[in-house]
Amino acid sequence: MTRSLLDVRSIARVYDMHHGMFAKAAGVRAVDDVSLLLERGDTLGIVGESGSGKSTTGRVVLGLEPPSAGEVLFDGRPMPRHGSPEWRKARMRMQMIYQDPFGALDRRMPVAAQVREPLDIHAIGTPADRDARVGELLQAVGLSASVTKRFPHELSGGQRQRVVLARALITRPDLLVCDEPVSALDVSIQAQVVNLLSDLQADLGIAMVFISHDLRVVRQVSRRIAVMYLGRIVEEGDADDLFVRPEHPYTRALVSAAPMPGRRMADRDMLQGEPPNPAHRPSGCSFHPRCPVALARCRTEMPALADLGGNRLVACHLATGANSIDVASPSGSAAARTMEGAAR
Ligand SMILES: Nc1ncnc2c1ncn2[C@@H]1O[C@H](COP(=O)(O)OP(=O)(O)OP(=O)(O)O)[C@@H](O)[C@H]1O
Ligand SMILES: [Mg+2]
Numbered sequence: 001m002t003r004s005l006l007d008v009r010s011i012a013r014v015y016d017m018h019h020g021m022f023a024k025a026a027g028v029r030a031v032d033d034v035s036l037l038l039e040r041g042d043t044l045g046i047v048g049e050s051g052s053g054k055s056t057t058g059r060v061v062l063g064l065e066p067p068s069a070g071e072v073l074f075d076g077r078p079m080p081r082h083g084s085p086e087w088r089k090a091r092m093r094m095q096m097i098y099q100d101p102f103g104a105l106d107r108r109m110p111v112a113a114q115v116r117e118p119l120d121i122h123a124i125g126t127p128a129d130r131d132a133r134v135g136e137l138l139q140a141v142g143l144s145a146s147v148t149k150r151f152p153h154e155l156s157g158g159q160r161q162r163v164v165l166a167r168a169l170i171t172r173p174d175l176l177v178c179d180e181p182v183s184a185l186d187v188s189i190q191a192q193v194v195n196l197l198s199d200l201q202a203d204l205g206i207a208m209v210f211i212s213h214d215l216r217v218v219r220q221v222s223r224r225i226a227v228m229y230l231g232r233i234v235e236e237g238d239a240d241d242l243f244v245r246p247e248h249p250y251t252r253a254l255v256s257a258a259p260m261p262g263r264r265m266a267d268r269d270m271l272q273g274e275p276p277n278p279a280h281r282p283s284g285c286s287f288h289p290r291c292p293v294a295l296a297r298c299r300t301e302m303p304a305l306a307d308l309g310g311n312r313l314v315a316c317h318l319a320t321g322a323n324s325i326d327v328a329s330p331s332g333s334a335a336a337r338t339m340e341g342a343a344r
Helices: 054-061 085-092 111-121 128-140 155-171 186-203 217-221 239-244 249-257 296-300 334-342
Strands: 004-016 029-037 045-048 068-073 094-097 175-179 207-212 224-229 232-238 305-309 312-314
Touching: 004 054, 004 217, 029 054, 029 068, 029 175, 029 207, 045 054, 045 217, 054 111, 054 175, 054 207, 085 094, 111 128, 111 155, 128 155, 155 186, 186 207, 186 217, 217 224, 217 305, 224 239, 224 249, 232 239, 232 249
Parallel strands: 045 207, 045 224, 094 175, 175 207
Antiparallel strands: 004 029, 004 068, 224 232, 232 312, 305 312
């Protein structure tokens, strides 16, 4: 049996709260019992509202933070301790791209030197090889040679994110973790950068974890999608199938809320109620206070993430595998309207 590139096994991440208003709180469970598998060259999207634990999952996956429980295997081996020589070696094969390209770049260094720096640090290739590779990468991300001597503040947001991408790809990583990589960019630039990411991922055969609160963007680049709510995966499935047949009421609401051509604003179902706060986790199913179809059981019993067949995992007492939501319908789906009605 070949081993997966990434094998995340029931990880949790608990933040201790010692001071201020959380003096008595035992800890905030930002991520709880999350398992993920990613094969070489494959793409996994993680979607969910703010505070659902997406970024924390990304940081634990890369070993930037230790899990409070569970473990992460990268290429079949446990992730080494943060900062150790083994971790640095493993990290070269994993790169992260964040929302803010400015923050990821050194303001005092010209573009070419920044893209080249990982090769200098790890003493990869001759100086001539390194320069050639910088040229290749800048071209691959669609930057002209004229930017090489410029500084980050002299570039646009989109150009800066392309520089970050070139720098991330220069060590030929096996895994790219992108955390809201286009959220800070102008809407007009977002699609270009998403397309570029997607093309490079496919051309170079890099595995990618793509984190975003925007289900539409996630769908564009992911073969598979995991939906997170309050630190847990509530649904996971093949991207297109999940979009057409969301099973979990939370996924249904996210799909219904996503802007789609032909669907009017009034027909979209916006999520009602409080956004997730892991410091105040509801009993039973965490989604039950906002769920339009919750039963008494949902208030007391947490549903397990169950395999419904068809590559779909769902954590909902009501999931049957028979749900279908017609998102293409311009007047909105029956299920979405039911949810909207119930939330009023
Ligand atoms: N270092 C930390 N200390 C304490 N709590 C934290 C820390 N990092 C994250 N949290 C809490 O953990 C929860 C999950 O945060 P996380 O940043 O992973 O969510 P997210 O899904 O990435 O949200 P967003 O879409 O806003 O980026 C939040 O409630 C957050 O306040
Ligand atoms: Mg985040």
